[in-house]
Amino acid sequence: MASKPRVKVPKNAAAGEVITIKTLINHNMESGQRKDKDGNPIPRMIINKFTAEFNGQPVFSADMHGAISANPYMEFTAKVNESGTFKFTWVDDDGAIFTAESEITVG
């Protein structure tokens, strides 16, 4: 159900700089509050966890509930001291995992 993770990380940064990262993934984030035509509740199906790592070290994470909008958007910061790779992970209620990576050059 989810698709096309999109991330925006600057290509270059100075050592010790605090950069802004923007991420978005296509997902309809079914909240579990809606009902179908026959009045039966539609089960919850959302991305419940987002994490960002830099060279294997945790940078930022978010535990999400049904009140996060469809196509969940996250904007946060990271302090970079060296060149490396950001890895982003989204976890779906059904256990599916989506990832994206982005490299940054420092110096």
Add this chain to the structure above:
Amino acid sequence: MKMNRRDALTFAAGAAASVLAISSGSRAFANAEEIDKKLMELAGGGMPETAKVMLNTPEIAENGNTVPVSVSVDSTMADGDMVESITLYADGNPNPDVVTFHFTAMSGSAVANTRMRLAKTQNVIAVAKMADGSTYMDKKQVKVTIGGCGG
């Protein structure tokens, strides 16, 4: 302002939403109590101090399905001044939990932006937990024209 068909429909839906908001007032109260309980638990008894946390929401959200929200805590993110997490609650949603952001020293700053759903006009509450266990909060009311809970 010229009123076309779309505007007229939007207005009608808004009026209907406000009627709904009044009729479900008691439920929001129960949620507010539940949130107060969670805040006290986080703060270890008593309420978190209203300071340090900056919660930014629009004053009026036309569409409750995507309400931009940004939260930040005044912190150097160095040892002794670390923000561990920020949690957002909405006291008028069917489920008051919204999101919890977790920060590390590598976050560089305690800032996060996202988009949330609001079922109706209500308060959004942000509570920050520092690494030393202290807690701070901020609260903003958002007026919602069209609710964001399907239905």
